[in-house]
Amino acid sequence: MKVLVPVKRVIDYNVKVRVKADGSGVDLANVKMSMNPFDEIAVEEAIRLKEAGKAEEIVVVSIGVKQAQETLRTALAMGADRAILVVAADDVHTDIEPLAVAKILAKVVEEEQPGLVLAGKQAIDNDMNATGQMLSAILGWSQATFASEMGIDGDSAVVTREVDGGLQTIKVKMPAIVTVDLRLNEPRYASLPNIMKAKKKPLDEKTADDYGVDVTPRLEIVKTSEPAARAAGIMVGSVDELVAKLKEAGAV
Amino acid sequence: MAVLLLAEVTNGELAIDATAKAVTAAKALGDVTVLCAGASAAAAGDAAAMIDGVAKVLVAEDASLGHRLAEPTAALIASLAGDYEHIVAPATTDAKNVMPRVAALLDVMVLSDVSGVVDGNTFERPIYAGNAIQTVKSSDVKKVITFRTSTFDAAGEGGSASVESIGAGDDPGLSEWVEDKVAASDRPELTSAGVVVSGGRGVGSEENFALIEKLADKLGAAVGASRAAVDSGFAPNDWQVGQTGKVVAPDLYIAAGISGAIQHLAGMKDSKIIVAINKDEEAPIFQVADFGLVADLFQAVPELTEKL
Numbered sequence: 175m176k177v178l179v180p181v182k183r184v185i186d187y188n189v190k191v192r193v194k195a196d197g198s199g200v201d202l203a204n205v206k207m208s209m210n211p212f213d214e215i216a217v218e219e220a221i222r223l224k225e226a227g228k229a230e231e232i233v234v235v236s237i238g239v240k241q242a243q244e245t246l247r248t249a250l251a252m253g254a255d256r257a258i259l260v261v262a263a264d265d266v267h268t269d270i271e272p273l274a275v276a277k278i279l280a281k282v283v284e285e286e287q288p289g290l291v292l293a294g295k296q297a298i299d300n301d302m303n304a305t306g307q308m309l310s311a312i313l314g315w316s317q318a319t320f321a322s323e324m325g326i327d328g329d330s331a332v333v334t335r336e337v338d339g340g341l342q343t344i345k346v347k348m349p350a351i352v353t354v355d356l357r358l359n360e361p362r363y364a365s366l367p368n369i370m371k372a373k374k375k376p377l378d379e380k381t382a383d384d385y386g387v388d389v390t391p392r393l394e395i396v397k398t399s400e401p402a403a404r405a406a407g408i409m410v411g412s413v414d415e416l417v418a419k420l421k422e423a424g425a426v
Numbered sequence: 427m428a429v430l431l432l433a434e435v436t437n438g439e440l441a442i443d444a445t446a447k448a449v450t451a452a453k454a455l456g457d458v459t460v461l462c463a464g465a466s467a468a469a470a471g472d473a474a475a476m477i478d479g480v481a482k483v484l485v486a487e488d489a490s491l492g493h494r495l496a497e498p499t500a501a502l503i504a505s506l507a508g509d510y511e512h513i514v515a516p517a518t519t520d521a522k523n524v525m526p527r528v529a530a531l532l533d534v535m536v537l538s539d540v541s542g543v544v545d546g547n548t549f550e551r552p553i554y555a556g557n558a559i560q561t562v563k564s565s566d567v568k569k570v571i572t573f574r575t576s577t578f579d580a581a582g583e584g585g586s587a588s589v590e591s592i593g594a595g596d597d598p599g600l601s602e603w604v605e606d607k608v609a610a611s612d613r614p615e616l617t618s619a620g621v622v623v624s625g626g627r628g629v630g631s632e633e634n635f636a637l638i639e640k641l642a643d644k645l646g647a648a649v650g651a652s653r654a655a656v657d658s659g660f661a662p663n664d665w666q667v668g669q670t671g672k673v674v675a676p677d678l679y680i681a682a683g684i685s686g687a688i689q690h691l692a693g694m695k696d697s698k699i700i701v702a703i704n705k706d707e708e709a710p711i712f713q714v715a716d717f718g719l720v721a722d723l724f725q726a727v728p729e730l731t732e733k734l
């Protein structure tokens with residue numbers, strides 16, 4: 175079985191995001207970018223499936239600006255076999271919407287015929303939490319979102335999902351789309367020799383046009399603003415003082 | 427204009443708080459029809475009919491809809507979509523599972539976690555863990571939306587909408603439910619509680635979390651946790667508050683042994699009063715706290731429990 179893992183290049187999760195003064199977006203120039211943390215978990219899971227003999231090949235794909243090839247190289251260094259870069263924007267500030275991403279991924283799936291797509295549950299930049307579900311709808315495949323545990327059992331996958339009330343386990347027919355949550359695994363770091371080897375692994379470059387997908391956004395960004403700031407608080411010196419302040423504020 | 431709202435129904439029961447908050451957001455868009463889907467959903471439908479501002483209730487009962495599996499639920503909603511310009515739901519994990527699928531079936535974008543309605547096409551939503559608020563205008567003929575419940579007040583009772591039974595959609599038969607692991611609790615639900623007490627890595631162990639729980643019980647509060655506390659096995663996953671967990675905005679939020687990473691703040695910084703207890707005076711949580719106490723939580727939390 176082949177496993178396809180879509181990986182997104184996003185602002186590093188440690189970076190403090192700054193909204194541009196003119197309200198046109200957030201500043202991404204000269205900011206540290208990394209692989210979306212959920213996608214690292216997806217790549218790790220694919221590698222573990224391969225190590226367990228359940229998968230033969232891992233193909234990673236990223237859609238966006240040319241610089242996303244760094245993200246793909248990271249995935250290759252972790253252990254993916256092959257990468258596809260779909261260039262769909264020139265400006266690093268252009269975010270391709272999940273619907274367009276899902277349409278491009280659907281074309282890649284047609285070409286590559288994977289038995290499983292492992293995506294992140296959410297990109298930490300747009301916080302959409304949508305692409306896997308959309309891809310699954312377009313392909314007419316089964317979906318299991320927010321996976322914290324998974325196993326492949328013949329032609330189905332058993333997936334435990336993190337949901338509001340606790341955990342839900344479902345069994346989905348393969349081929350399937352699984353989106354991964356934080357507790358599925360702990361991704362490995364790429365070793366230096368593997369980073370060197372990754373440079374020689376195949377990375378195909380395509381464009382959105384090659385797949386005939388229109389990436390024009392459906393949502394026009396009117397403006398981007400700072401969230402309301404909280405008024406400064408105070409430090410209290412003791413539990414007694416805290417209790418008094420809470421009573422004064424009518425909070426208890 | 428007409429709005430179809432997917433109610434939150436779990437095992438036949440309506441999650442009234444989440445649904446009523448989404449009703450408040452949806453009312454601004456037009457006449458609201460609420461869809462209650464489940465293996466049994468009639469009682470949920472009757473409850474939904476009483477929410478103020480609901481014009482009509484549709485009840486779809488079918489075994490295939492029993493566990494809110496995405497494929498049959500999305501197929502049902504897509505089959506009803508013709509009559510509605512807006513298809514909405516509270517941003518629960520169930521709806522986040524289903525609604526993007528509905529949107530793609532209709533070839534439209536989804537608007538996730540919307541926190542403000544500007545007009546029928548224009549919406550506000552937090553991005554980058556709430557570090558920015560984006561206003562977007564949709565050019566799609568249908569708008570598929572999940573509403574961030576923590577930013578809307580629940581609609582009251584007093585409605586008397588008509589209830590109609592409808593059939594299920596086509597079940598593509600792609601998934602099967604196996605089991606739910608739900609911890610029963612007498613505490614209020616995290617996203618609707620008026621007070622939340624959360625513990626982080628500083629709490630140190632699952633046993634020590636009892637300190638947090640005792641304070642919560644004293645205050646009639648829900649219990650929350652940071653990702654680090656959940657990852658370390660101190661607390662169950664459904665207690666996680668944050669960018670990728672639950673978003674809460676109670677009247678009072680008490681954070682003990684939590685450093686205040688942006689991913690955690692994303693889930694609680696809209697709380698009315700924030701209290702932080704941390705032994706490190708440099709901890710970023712103090713920047714959002716109304717009342718900060720630099721102290722060892724193993725002393726301060728039991729003392730607070732006793733003195734309240």
Ligand SMILES: Cc1cc2nc3c(=O)[nH]c(=O)nc-3n(C[C@H](O)[C@H](O)[C@H](O)COP(=O)(O)OP(=O)(O)OC[C@H]3O[C@@H](n4cnc5c(N)ncnc54)[C@H](O)[C@@H]3O)c2cc1C
Pocket residue numbers: 187211212298625626627628629651652653654655666667668669670671672682683684685686687688689690693703704705706709721722723724
């Ligand atoms: C993709 C992604 C998603 C994430 N999503 C979330 C999310 O949804 N929610 C979330 O919470 N995090 C999330 N995180 C994790 C986040 O970045 C932080 O790692 C996490 O919030 C840290 O948890 P913590 O504050 O409990 O632990 P730490 O950062 O380790 O802080 C522990 C704190 O406890 C204090 N402490 C220790 N002992 C005591 C004591 N005896 N008394 C008082 N104070 C004490 C310390 O001073 C310290 O400040 C996410 C991260 C990523 C990459």
Ligand SMILES: Nc1ncnc2c1ncn2[C@@H]1O[C@H](COP(=O)(O)O)[C@@H](O)[C@H]1O
Pocket residue numbers: 179180181182183210212213235236237238270272275292293294295296297298300301302303304305306
């Ligand atoms: N531009 C992209 N390129 C590759 N994968 C993506 C892209 N956008 C989203 N994805 C995948 O879809 C997941 C969910 O993203 P989102 O729906 O945007 O929150 C991510 O974790 C990735 O696995």
